[in-house]
Every structure is written in C-alpha cells, then in structure tokens.
Amino acid sequence: xxxxxxxxxxxxxxxxxxxxxxxxxxxxxxxxxxxxxxxxxxxxxxxxxxxxxxxxxxxxxxxxxxxxxxxxxxxxxxxxxxxxxxxxxxxxxxxxxxxxxxxxxxxxxxxxxxxxxxxxxxxxxxxxxxxxxxxxxxxxxxxxxxxxxxxxxxxxxxxxxxxxxxxxxxxxxxxxxxxxxxxxxxxxxxxxxxxxxxxxxxxxxxxxxxxxxxxxxxxxxxxxxxxxxxxxxxxxxxxxxxxxxxxxxxxxxxxxxxxxxxxxxxxxxxxxxxxxxxxxxxxxxxxxxxxxxxxxxxxxxxxxxxxxxxxxxxxxxxxxxxxxxxxxxxxxxxxxxxxxxxxxxxxxxxxxxxxxxxxxxxxxxxxxxxxxxxxxxxxxxxxxxxxxxxxxxxxxxxxxxxxxxxxxxxxxxxxxxxxxxxxxxxxxxxxxxxxxxxxxxxxxxxxxxxxxxxxxxxxxxxxxxxxxxxxxxxxxxxxxxxxxxxxxxxxxxxxxxxxxxxxxxxxxxxxxxxxxxxxxxxxxxxxxxxxxxxxxxxxxxxxxxxxxxxxxxxxxxxxxxxxxxxxxxxxxxxxxxxxxxxxxxxxxxxxxxxxxxxxxxxxxxxxxxxxxxxxxxxxxxxxxxxxxxxxxxxxxxxxxxxxxxxxxxxxxxxxxxx
Numbered sequence: 001x002x003x004x005x006x007x008x009x010x011x012x013x014x015x016x017x018x019x020x021x022x023x024x025x026x027x028x029x030x031x032x033x034x035x036x037x038x039x040x041x042x043x044x045x046x047x048x049x050x051x052x053x054x055x056x057x058x059x060x061x062x063x064x065x066x067x068x069x070x071x072x073x074x075x076x077x078x079x080x081x082x083x084x085x086x087x088x089x090x091x092x093x094x095x096x097x098x099x100x101x102x103x104x105x106x107x108x109x110x111x112x113x114x115x116x117x118x119x120x121x122x123x124x125x126x127x128x129x130x131x132x133x134x135x136x137x138x139x140x141x142x143x144x145x146x147x148x149x150x151x152x153x154x155x156x157x158x159x160x161x162x163x164x165x166x167x168x169x170x171x172x173x174x175x176x177x178x179x180x181x182x183x184x185x186x187x188x189x190x191x192x193x194x195x196x197x198x199x200x201x202x203x204x205x206x207x208x209x210x211x212x213x214x215x216x217x218x219x220x221x222x223x224x225x226x227x228x229x230x231x232x233x234x235x236x237x238x239x240x241x242x243x244x245x246x247x248x249x250x251x252x253x254x255x256x257x258x259x260x261x262x263x264x265x266x267x268x269x270x271x272x273x274x275x276x277x278x279x280x281x282x283x284x285x286x287x288x289x290x291x292x293x294x295x296x297x298x299x300x301x302x303x304x305x306x307x308x309x310x311x312x313x314x315x316x317x318x319x320x321x322x323x324x325x326x327x328x329x330x331x332x333x334x335x336x337x338x339x340x341x342x343x344x345x346x347x348x349x350x351x352x353x354x355x356x357x358x359x360x361x362x363x364x365x366x367x368x369x370x371x372x373x374x375x376x377x378x379x380x381x382x383x384x385x386x387x388x389x390x391x392x393x394x395x396x397x398x399x400x401x402x403x404x405x406x407x408x409x410x411x412x413x414x415x416x417x418x419x420x421x422x423x424x425x426x427x428x429x430x431x432x433x434x435x436x437x438x439x440x441x442x443x444x445x446x447x448x449x450x451x452x453x454x455x456x457x458x459x460x461x462x463x464x465x466x467x468x469x470x471x472x473x474x475x476x477x478x479x480x481x482x483x484x485x486x487x488x489x490x491x492x493x494x495x496x497x498x499x500x501x502x503x504x505x506x507x508x509x510x511x512x513x514x515x516x517x518x519x520x521x522x523x524x525x526x527x528x529x530x531x532x533x534x535x536x537x538x539x540x541x542x543x544x545x546x547x548x549x550x551x552x553x554x555x556x557x558x559x560x561x562x563x564x565x566x567x568x569x570x571x572x573x574x575x576x577x578x579x580x581x582x583x584x585x586x587x588x589x590x591x592x593x594x595x596x597x598x599x600x601x602x603x604x605x606x607x608x609x610x611x612x613x614x615x616x617x618x619x620x621x622x623x624x625x626x627x628x629x630x631x632x633x634x635x636x637x638x639x640x641x642x643x644x645x646x647x648x649x650x651x652x653x654x655x656x657x658x
Contacts (some may be wrong), residue, residue: 008037011506019502024350029499033254038190038246039510044583044642045187047213047592047626050077052101054658055123057143060116069119069658071097071649077127080593080625082618084643085632085657086650089442094632098214098598100124101630104137106180106210107155109148109171109370112307115314119146130186130592134158137179139171146315148172155179180206187592189238190246193253194229201257204231212239212576216598218568222549222560222575233547237511239579240518241589255500259483279478286471291493306452310444316442332429335426341417348410355407364586512545519543522575522582527551529574529581532616534609535567570613577620593624597631607636614642 012030014021030036053070072078085094096117103111104126109120134157141151153171155178156163182215183206184191192204202331208231212224220224221232223239237245276571368374520542525548537554544550549571551559563571576595583589585586614631631643635650651657 007039011037011039011510015499015502015506018506019499021499026499026503026636029496030503032496033250033500035247035250035254035503037244039243040239044241044589045131045592046129046626047187047594048079049101049594049630050127050129050134052097052104052127053123053125054100056121058120058334067658077129078628078630078647079648080621080628082614082621082643083630083647084627084649085630086635086643086648087655087657088635088652090634090653092651092655095598097657098110098596098630098632101126101596102210102214104128104139105179105213106182106207107137107153107154107176108207109139109151109175110146115146115246115311119144133186136163137184141171147224150173155182184211187590189590190249192229192231193250194231201253202229204229204234209235209238213577213592213594214596214598215569215572218563220561220566222572230547233545236522236543236547236579237515239583239589239591240515240522241583241586242511242515242518244507244511246505248511249509251500251503255497255504258500259480275478275482279475281481282471282475282478286468286475289471302452306449309449309452312445313442313449316438316565319438320435320442323431323438327428327431327435330424330428334421334428336422337417341382341414341421344410344414344417348407348414351407351410379463446494450621515545518582518586519545521586522578523549524546525578525581526571526574528619529578529616530567530571532620533574533613534616535570535574536564566609572611573617577617577624577627580624581620584624584626593627595627595629596635597629599633611636611642618642 004354012023014024015042016026019026020475039443051072054067056067058067059063063571087094088435096114099111099113103109103113104124105128109124120143122141122143125136127134127136129135136156136158138154138156139151140154145151148171151171151604153167153169153175154165155167155175156165158164166182167175169175183189189206189209192208194202194204194655208224208226221227221234223235226232234245234249523541523543526543527538530541531538535553539552539555541552542550551558551560551563560571561569573595576591579591580593583591610633617629620630635652649657
C-alpha cells in the first residue's frame with residue numbers, strides 16, 4: 001500500500017507513540033534541531049532562459065573590436081524546445097556563452113568564465129522566467145576589470161510594466177547569496193543538510209542544485225557535480241517531487257550529529273565492546289594497507305583544485321607584472337630625485353665657497369697693483385671702506401647680506417628635495433615588498449600546480465584502492481552500529497537521539513512506498529530514453545533508494561559508473577528528461593525543465609550519432625512539451641536541420657558568436 005503524507009500533528013503524534021514520550025517533548029526536540037514538517041506534494045515550476053546580452057571590447061586577440069551582442073536578437077525571447085549555439089570551428093564562444101548563463105543563474109561571477117572573456121566584458125545581462133514571472137541578472141563593470149567586488153550586480157523582477165530591484169550592489173558573495181536565496185524561495189526548494197564525522201554538519205543549497213542543469217560531459221553522478229554527502233540521491237528525490245524529503249534530510253543529519261556527540265560517553269555493554277574490537281582491527285588493517293600502498297590519490301578533488309589554480313594563474317602573473325612596473329617607475333623617480341638633491345647640494349656648496357672667497361679678498365690690502373706693479377696709496381682703502389667700493393677697480397662691493405637669502409632659499413630646496421627622496425624610497429621599499437609577496441604567491445601557486453600534476457600522473461593499484469574503500473565503508477558502518485547499540489546516558493543528547501531515531505524512521509516510512517513507485521517509473525523512462533539516445537543493448541534499469549542505478553546491458557549486470565563516457569553522457573541527458581516526463585504524467589515533480597549541454601559530441605560520438613542524439617532529444621522535448629534544452633556544439637552537416645533555424649545561433653566560417 002502506498003503511503004500518503006499525513007499532516008504535521010499526526011506526524012508528531014506517531015513519533016511520540018513510537019518514542020514513548022509526550023508530543024510536547026517531540027516538538028521540543030524538533031525545534032531544538034530545526035526540523036520542520038513538509039508534507040505537501042510540491043508544485044513544479046518551470047525555468048526558462050529568455051535572452052543573454054553582452055557588451056564590452058575584445059582585447060589582445062586577432063579580432064579586437066567592440067562587443068554588442070544579444071540573443072535572440074531584437075525583443076525576442078527563448079522558449080521551450082531545443083536551442084543551439086553552433087560554430088564551424090572550435091573556440092568561437094559557445095562554452096563562454098553557456099558558462100555566462102550558468103554564472104548568472106548562480107549569481108557567481110566570474111565563476112567558470114575564462115579570465116580573458118571576463119576581462120573583455122563591461123555588461124552581462126541574462127534574463128529568465130520562472131513560470132510567467134520575468135527575472136533579470138545584470139552585471140556592469142569596466143572593461144579589463146576582473147575583481148567582482150568592483151563590478152555592480154543587480155537582480156530584478158518584473159512587476160507588470162515595472163521592474164523591482166531585489167538586490168543592487170557588488171557582484172561578489174552578497175550577490176551570489178541574493179540570487180541563491182531568491183531561487184530557493186521561488187522554487188520552494190529546501191537545503192540539503194548533511195553530517196560527516198570528519199567535517200561536521202554541512203548544508204548544500206542552490207549551487208549544488210543548479211549544477212544539475214548543466215552537463216559538460218560524463219560525470220560521476222547522474223544528477224549534478226556534487227557527489228559527497230549523498231547529494232545526488234537528495235537531488236533525485238527532490239526532482240521527483242516526493243514529500244517529506246527535506247524533513248527526512250534534516251532529521252537524518254540531526255540524528256547522526258547527536259550520535260557522534262554521544263560516542264564520547266563510555267559504555268560497559270559487551271556487544272559494544274566486541275564491536276569496538278572489530279572496529280579497532282578494521283582500522284588497523286586499513287592503516288597497514290594505506291602504509292603499504294601510499295596515499296590514495298583523490299583525482300576528482302585534484303582536478304577541481306587544478307582548475308581553480310589554473311584560473312588563478314593569470315591574475316597572479318598580472319599582479320607580479322603590475323608590481324614590477326610599479327617598482328621600476330618608483331626606482332626611476334627615486335634615482336632622478338637623488339640626482340636632483342646632489343645637484344642642489346653642489347650648487348649650495350659652490351655658493352658658500354664663493355662667498356667665503358669674496359670675504360677673504362675684500363680684506364686684503366695690496367701695496368701695489370697686481371697688473372703694473374705701481375704703488376697704491378693706502379688712503380684709497382680708507383676711502384673705499386667708507387663708500388663701499390673697491391680701492392683697486394672702483395666697483396661696488398657685493399655684501400654678504402645680499403647673498404644670504406639666496407643661500408637660504410637654496411637650503412630650503414635641498415631640504416624639500418631630500419623629503420621627496422625619503423618619500424620615494426619608502427614607497428619603493430613598500431613596492432618591493434609587494435613585488436616579493438606577489439612573486440611568492442605566484443610561485444606557490446605554480447608549485448602546487450606542479451604537485452597536482454605529479455599526483456595525477458601517479459599510478460594506483462585498483463585492487464588496493466578497492467580494498468581500502470571497502471574497509472573504510474566497513475569501519476564507518478561499525479561506528480554507526482556502535483552508536484546505535486550504546487546504552488543511552490542520562491543526558492539531553494541521549495534523549496534527543498532516541499526521539500530523532502524515530503523521527504528519521506517515521507518520516508522515511510511516509511515516502512518510502514511512493515519513492516519505490518516513482519523510482520520504478522523513472523527507471524523505466526530512463527532506460528527507454530537511453531535506448532532512443534543510442535545506448536546499445538539496454539534491457540532495463542533499476543534506480544534503488546540508495547542512489548544506485550543498476551543497468552542490465554547485453555546480458556550483463558553493471559552500474560552507472562561502468563558505462564563508457566559516451567553512454568554516461570547519454571544516460572545523464574536521459575535522466576533529466578525522464579524526470580520531466582514522469583513529473584508531467586504524475587502532475588507533480590520539481591525539475592525545472594532546463595538542461596544545458598556543452599559540446600556533447602566530443603564524447604565518443606560520430607557526426608551521425610550526435611545528429612541522431614539531438615534528433616531524439618528534439619522528439620522527447622516535443623512529447624513533454626515544456627522542456628528547454630540548450631546545446632553548444634561544432635556544426636556538422638548531419639546536424640543541420642535538426643534544430644529549427646530560428647532557434648539556432650550559428651557562427652559560420654571563421655566568425656565568432658560574439
């Protein structure tokens with residue numbers, strides 16, 4: 001019998017009965033851990049990209065020019081159906097447009113947009129509709145500016161003929177949060193709560209959900225790119241529209257957290273002691289195996305770290321170049337200033353020497369002319385002293401007082417020039433410190449890139465890695481069993497654990513039967529669509545409640561991770577459209593119906609296979625009637641005609657999309 005959602009009061013009452021506590025105590029535990037009942041079947045809301053507009057100027061390319069781009073052109077908007085960004089050659093802007101769309105829907109700039117493209121732009125405007133309500137994300141900045149804090153981001157919603165700004169400010173973290181909060185509220189999505197003993201409680205929100213709309217190739221999960229904390233399963237459950245999922249997620253997280261806190265209490269339970277011994281032996285074997293095999297390479301994390309480091313390389317190099325230019329400029333200015341000081345000091349000393357020489361010569365009393373040796377009357381000196389003229393030449397004496405102001409002015413110039421030198425030396429020292437810091441950051445980043453490349457190049461023993469993973473899972477299971485069988489201590493934590501265990505159990509029972517029914521229907525739909533999309537010899541699929549997609553292919557039983565890259569991609573596309581189709585038939589479900597595919601042909605597909613895949617996608621879209629799929633791909637003859645011409649943006653020959 002399929003379980004039907006109950007109201008909140010019935011839910012609390014059932015938990016109280018099974019936990020053997022009053023309903024008031026159950027409600028207190030729920031309030032203490034922030035667990036809210038969400039029993040209603042959700043209403044699906046549609047997400048549609050309307051248009052994308054760009055402005056700016058290309059720089060440092062073979063095609064430097066102003067950017068003035070809008071698609072669709074004029075006042076048109078994109079609707080349901082298959083849309084395509086095509087080009088005859090690679091590197092013509094397809095991925096950049098799709099990445100800008102992703103950045104706008106997440107409010108995360110520049111996100112995965114290439115640094116050079118981000119630098120070209122002065123305006124990014126992406127409009128979309130949630131059902132009939134229009135929204136617009138707009139980012140404005142100076143051409144060449146790369147810091148999102150220096151850009152202005154605006155999130156606005158249309159209200160009739162007017163537009164209301166929901167956020168206006170810097171285009172960094174506050175902007176990202178404003179977009180995420182608005183999206184979560186509009187779609188009625190709840191955050192996924194998780195607890196891991198190594199990392200503690202964590203929450204996954206809009207960014208984790210939004211990754212499921214963008215498929216850049218094969219992935220380790222059917223939905224989205226976040227694989228930890230059971231996020232792919234939570235996404236599937238949410239997109240299927242099951243009630244109580246958010247409540248169950250919060251209850252499960254709270255229960256794990258409370259159990260982890262209660263593990264510290266000692267217990268004399270014999271069963272727990274035996275389990276503890278098994279756990280100790282398992283952990284010892286795991287340590288020995290790790291010691292023999294070396295550190296296991298976490299390749300997905302390393303690749304993500306490598307992408308992040310590569311993205312940071314150009315800004316770090318630019319910072320070093322800017323610091324070097326600043327040091328060179330200040331060095332030249334300081335050298336010129338020091339030369340000016342030296343010249344002023346030489347002039348000052350020369351003037352002082354000339355004044356001193358004048359004083360000496362004026363006090364001389366020659367007895368004869370130095371030119372003709374004729375005698376000089378001593379009375380002329382007395383007369384000259386009184387009149388201020390020279391007894392020999394008759395010229396007016398230059399008094400010392402006349403030179404004093406000039407020397408004072410020159411001394412003041414020397415002091416001022418020395419102050420300028422001191423200031424420039426200080427700025428030069430600070431600039432050199434900044435240069436050393438920038439070079440250190442660049443070198444650390446480059447060294448880490450080298451380390452990551454070396455780690456990725458290392459060879460691992462798959463059997464050893466499989467054994468390590470198995471032992472890790474066994475140890476984790478033993479820890480959970482020990483937490484469950486531990487005798488509860490007389491503490492609030494232990495009391496909460498008893499109630500939360502029943503909250504988790506009762507809540508799961510409310511959607512378990514419905515989940516099995518919906519998963520069966522989704523599994524059949526994914527299998528059918530996968531066959532239509534070119535996955536050969538698929539006999540059936542079974543999506544279990546623990547997020548394992550079992551596949552029967554060519555008489556063999558495999559899982560999603562065993563598929564080839566091309567099959568993996570086809571199944572990911574099929575899963576998204578299958579959820580839309582099942583939701584349409586059942587009249588509930590929450591997948592917004594937007595799917596963006598970036599260069600899917602690169603995954604082991606011939607031109608004919610790719611064209612057939614797109615043709616099949618077009619057929620499925622026509623059947624569902626309300627999905628929007630946007631694909632970026634290289635143009636091939638077999639593809640022409642698959643996508644309607646008015647829904648295709650095509651860069652022919654050597655042209656660029658923008």
